[in-house]
Amino acid sequence: MxxxxxxxxxxxxxxxxxxxxxxxxxxxxxxxxxxxxxxxxxxxxxxxxxxxxxxxxxxxxxxxxxxxxxxxxxxxxxxxxxxxxxxxxxxxxxxxxxxxxxxxxxxxxxxxxxxxxxxDFAQRLRQLETGIAIITQPDNRWGRVDIKTTGLLPNVLAKQAAKQAGAFEAWLVSGDTVREGSSTSAWIVKDGRIITHPTGTAILPGIARDSLIRLAREAQLVVEQRPFTLAEAMAADEAFLTSTTAPILPVVRIDGQAVGNSTTGGKTGPIVRRLAELTWNEVARQTGWRA
Ligand SMILES: Cc1ncc(COP(=O)(O)O)c(C=O)c1O
Missing domain, CATH: 3.30.470.10 (Aminotransferase class 4, branched-chain amino acid transferase, N-terminal domain)
Incomplete structure (x- = not known):
């Protein structure tokens, strides 16, 4: 057909x-x-x-x-x-x-x-086990990236740079602040707190982001919507990304460096696992889909 x-x-x-x-x-x-x-x-x-x-x-x-x-x-x-x-x-x-x-x-x-x-959404469940790598790129987009326009050239160039580096995504960094990925929302976890950039004009208000904040809070997890720096991301316990096509994926390497401490570093962490469970349960609740 x-x-x-x-x-x-x-x-x-x-x-x-x-x-x-x-x-x-x-x-x-x-x-x-x-x-x-x-x-x-x-x-x-x-x-x-x-x-x-x-x-x-x-x-x-x-x-x-x-x-x-x-x-x-x-x-x-x-x-x-x-x-x-x-x-x-x-x-x-x-x-x-x-x-x-x-x-x-x-x-x-x-x-x-x-x-x-x-x-193939099931690939996202397999990637949950392996995690993915990201690189960083300067955020040189216009001042209203909260509007989802087709003017995506900076995002296209950042994603291509990630692909060439063998990474899944590029996180866009402005000054020392991590904004978001080229087509995904960016998150870190530190001391049990789940941190993501606040909405406003500097990021796209991701639907998966919004949904995850709600699910995490319903599960009594602490979510902070505040800007975080690249140094914080490098020192985070866990990192991950969300989007419509990648509902939740652990970020285990940033610019070649393992995320997390020397024993758990470079692996999917417990908070991301818990959030993934919440995410995929919500998918099943809404659509009946299970891998
Ligand atoms: C720049 C950017 N940030 C975040 C996202 C994630 O948004 P959503 O969760 O609505 O897919 C996207 C999706 O395309 C995006 O292009």
């Missing part, structure tokens, strides 16, 4: 799906997007993703002329048409197609596209 995509109300083969070359997403990165996990055919955390999408559209003044109900139906239709029980759905809304001009076009309707890709 060919892969199917959604373009402005139509579902069609991915190979035939396209936008005009003067789509403002292409020319200006004038577009926002969401990526959602689908497990067992159910979209995880759909409501928070919708809320974030609406907030981002409002921040940029992009008018998307489809209400939440029909949008949800279209997303579900595309998922069902592709027939993958485990996949990710990508949704992108640009300000529309118009003659190239920086200022907003008058009457161009927004362009909404969606694609679905099969995704």
């Amino acid at each position: 060919p892969q199917l995509a959604y373009v402005n109300g139509r579902i069609l083969p991915l190979a035939d799906a396209s936008l005009h070359i003067e789509d403002r997403g292409t020319q200006f990165g004038d577009a926002v997007y969401e990526v959602c996990a689908v497990m067992n055919g159910h979209i995880l955390d759909w409501q928070p993703h919708l809320v974030r999408l609406r907030r981002n559209l409002a921040e940029l003044g992009i008018v998307l002329d489809i209400a939440d109900g029909p949008l949800t139906l279209q997303a579900r239709r595309l998922i069902a048409a592709n027939g993958h029980a485990e996949c990710i759905i990508y949704m992108q809304v640009s300000r529309g197609t118009a003659k190239r001009d920086h200022a907003f076009p008058g009457a161009a309707p927004a362009n909404l596209v969606m694609t679905v890709r099969r995704f």
Whole structure:
């Protein structure tokens, strides 16, 4: 069965799906997007993703002329048409197609596209055992990275640097503060306290981040939302990352150095294990999915 995509109300083969070359997403990165996990055919955390999408559209003044109900139906239709029980759905809304001009076009309707890709979530449970390595890169993004725009060039370059270094992710560091990963939220654990950068304009408010804060607090664990330095990360007991496509992964090496003390260093730690249990139980609660 060919892969199917959604373009402005139509579902069609991915190979035939396209936008005009003067789509403002292409020319200006004038577009926002969401990526959602689908497990067992159910979209995880759909409501928070919708809320974030609406907030981002409002921040940029992009008018998307489809209400939440029909949008949800279209997303579900595309998922069902592709027939993958485990996949990710990508949704992108640009300000529309118009003659190239920086200022907003008058009457161009927004362009909404969606694609679905099969995704192996079970690999994340295997990686929970091994942990992953990250490198650090300077955070040279613009001042509103809380808006999830398709203008991702600094993130792309940072991720490529990580790949070339044989690492899973790059943590973006501003001054001496760790902000977040190129496509993931960044966390450390010190003396039983779970620490992650506060929301605001300097990080993307991750849906997985938000969900984990809630789950951790419900389990009586201490979460601090405060900036932390690279030195703190290097001296942390444990470190990890979260995202839609990597719900929780232990970070066991930072710039080649093992995380944690000399006996437990470089291995998955107890708090990350506990948080992973909470995370995957929540996935099972919402979607029924178990590896
Ligand atoms: C820069 C950045 N930070 C964090 C995240 C994690 O966000 P979420 O948990 O919503 O996937 C992403 C996801 O793409 C991201 O691009």
